[in-house]
Amino acid sequence: MSAPLAATAWPDVPQGALVLVPLGSTEQHGPHLPLSTDTVIARAVAERAAGLLPGRVLVAPAMPYGASGEHADFPGTVSVGHDVLRVVLVETVRSLASWARRIAFVNGHGGNAETLRTAVVALRHEGHDVGWTGCEVPGGDAHAGVTETSLLLYLWPERVAMERAGPGDLRPLSAIMPQLRAAGVRAVSPTGVLGDPSRASAVQGRSLLGELAVETAGRIGAWDVDDTGRLVR
Numbered sequence: 001m002s003a004p005l006a007a008t009a010w011p012d013v014p015q016g017a018l019v020l021v022p023l024g025s026t027e028q029h030g031p032h033l034p035l036s037t038d039t040v041i042a043r044a045v046a047e048r049a050a051g052l053l054p055g056r057v058l059v060a061p062a063m064p065y066g067a068s069g070e071h072a073d074f075p076g077t078v079s080v081g082h083d084v085l086r087v088v089l090v091e092t093v094r095s096l097a098s099w100a101r102r103i104a105f106v107n108g109h110g111g112n113a114e115t116l117r118t119a120v121v122a123l124r125h126e127g128h129d130v131g132w133t134g135c136e137v138p139g140g141d142a143h144a145g146v147t148e149t150s151l152l153l154y155l156w157p158e159r160v161a162m163e164r165a166g167p168g169d170l171r172p173l174s175a176i177m178p179q180l181r182a183a184g185v186r187a188v189s190p191t192g193v194l195g196d197p198s199r200a201s202a203v204q205g206r207s208l209l210g211e212l213a214v215e216t217a218g219r220i221g222a223w224d225v226d227d228t229g230r231l232v233r
Contacts (some may be wrong), residue, residue, distance in 0.1 A: 002050030005058045010069045014056050016101035019093065020220070022046040023061035023116070025109035025130075028074035028185075030144035030193040032153055032165040035076045037144070041151050041212075042108030045135050048213030049106065053221055060096075063088070066112040073186040081117045096130050104231065105132035112127040120229030131231040133219045135141050135212055143185070144175045145195015146209065154205030165200070168193025 005019065006135045024039025030031055034040070037122060043062040050057040068079035080088070091106070092124050116132045123130050139148035139186050145168070168189040171174060219231035226232050 001105070002047065002053070002057045004047075007060065013058070015099055017056055017058050017099070018053070018104070019058045019060055019096055019100045020046040020050055020100045020104060020127075020222075021060045021096075021105050022066055023066060023089075023105050023109070024062055024114055025066035025111065026064050026076070026078040027066075027071040027109070028144075029148060029194045030078050030165070030168065030191055032161040032163075032197060033149060033233060034156070034159045035063065035078075037065070037148055038108035039085070040155055041105050041135055041148065042107075044151075044155050045108070045212045045216055046106040047133060048209060049216035049220060052213060052217035057202045058100075063092075065178045066109045067115055068109065068111055069182045070111060070180060071192065073184050074192055083113065085115045086119045088117065089158055089174065090123060093119075093123050093128050093130050094126075097130075101129065102223070103130045103172065105130075106216060107132055110112045110134070110136075117228040117230070118144045121227070124225070124229060128151040130228055130229070131220075131223065131225045133216055133231040137208055137212065138161035140168050140208075141170075141195025143194040144168070144192060145197050146200045146204070148196070149200035149204035150202070151195035151208055152205070153200055154209060155201060162200075163195040166191070166193070167196040167198060170196060 022042035024042045029037040064079045072075040
């Protein structure tokens with residue numbers, strides 16, 4: 001059984017609970033998707049995964065800011081950077097650990113992964129039972145393409161402007177990563193899109209969300225943590 005932590009009164013919070021913490025971002029997602037896309041997806045995946053896990057699982061409020069410096073050239077992007085994000089993650093777990101048995105971050109923004117690795121490894125060395133997992137779709141495009149657009153068409157269709165959706169840079173992420181790291185997303189895609197959102201649909205989004213929830217629940221349920229703090233299957 002899952003429950004939102006923010007809607008729970010303190011006497012109803014079970015000692016030794018499993019807590020899922022969605023981690024997103026506030027950053028550009030092309031001209032057609034809202035800035036909160038990663039946060040919306042991370043929250044939805046965490047909520048669906050929690051419902052698939054046994055026992056009482058609490059879903060914490062989603063963290064809406066992350067390390068999004070690569071999107072800084074686009075208006076609306078808010079990035080707190082790796083250093084601040086690391087402190088927030090560490091202090092969040094230290095606080096939760098006073099009553100929670102286990103904490104899992106469900107990450108919706110790839111740019112947060114570096115900070116998650118350093119923070120979670122340090123926390124595990126402190127003795128906290130914490131891990132993290134991402135919302136990646138195997139074979140999915142990199143940013144604001146068919147994958148994320150399909151998910152938002154299912155989760156929040158009124159905030160998707162499909163009339164603005166068009167292909168961005170279609171090269172694999174590995175091919176553009178050096179330029180992206182050096183100069184940011186705008187240097188490789190003036191619209192901020194990495195992929196082709198024009199092929200997206202709500203039907204695909206519903207299927208993708210189900211797959212992500214099953215995969216996330218499987219990783220959390222197995223609780224096999226690698227040397228980067230990531231949950232693996």
